[in-house]
Amino acid sequence: GASIFLQSQFVVASDSASIEWPEVSYGLIPAGGASFLLSKMPRQPALGKYLGMTGKKLEGADVFHAGLSRYFVDSKHFSGLKDELMQQRQKFPLLDSLLREKTNASVIAPFSLQEYTQAIEEAFSANSLEEIYANLERLSTEHHSLKVRQWSEECREKLKSSSQTS
Numbered sequence: 001g002a003s004i005f006l007q008s009q010f011v012v013a014s015d016s017a018s019i020e021w022p023e024v025s026y027g028l029i030p031a032g033g034a035s036f037l038l039s040k041m042p043r044q045p046a047l048g049k050y051l052g053m054t055g056k057k058l059e060g061a062d063v064f065h066a067g068l069s070r071y072f073v074d075s076k077h078f079s080g081l082k083d084e085l086m087q088q089r090q091k092f093p094l095l096d097s098l099l100r101e102k103t104n105a106s107v108i109a110p111f112s113l114q115e116y117t118q119a120i121e122e123a124f125s126a127n128s129l130e131e132i133y134a135n136l137e138r139l140s141t142e143h144h145s146l147k148v149r150q151w152s153e154e155c156r157e158k159l160k161s162s163s164q165t166s
Helices: 022-026 034-039 045-054 061-065 081-088 092-105 114-124 129-142 146-162
Strands: none
Touching: 022 045, 022 146, 034 045, 045 114, 045 146, 081 092, 114 129, 114 146, 129 146
């Protein structure tokens, strides 16, 4: 399903949203074009590569913060939203305006990967798997943050155990 919705014009996440690529745990690449879409994420291509290579599950507002949805609507605003959307169908500018309004009215939790975004960029912006491993190795030994060092080591272990090279 993710490969289909990621290509849609109106992707809406909510506090109950979740997305993951469990096939990565079995050494498979994300199916249905998701690997292509993740590698081309406009705002954060390294994050897309990280998600596609590790299968990291995103929940709630993280789907929005990662750029996988354009809108975030708190589930408490769902009542009546369907009817409002149906009234506006085929009027794309009005749909966009309505969804932006609902996004602005929603309480959006902070991005759970925020403290790792720089490390994700450093590690996963590389052009080869070998470079990603080397970047993760460097981060796991040299980074000033213990959390980032632990995260880097966990990423390396995840890639070793489930990536397409194992």
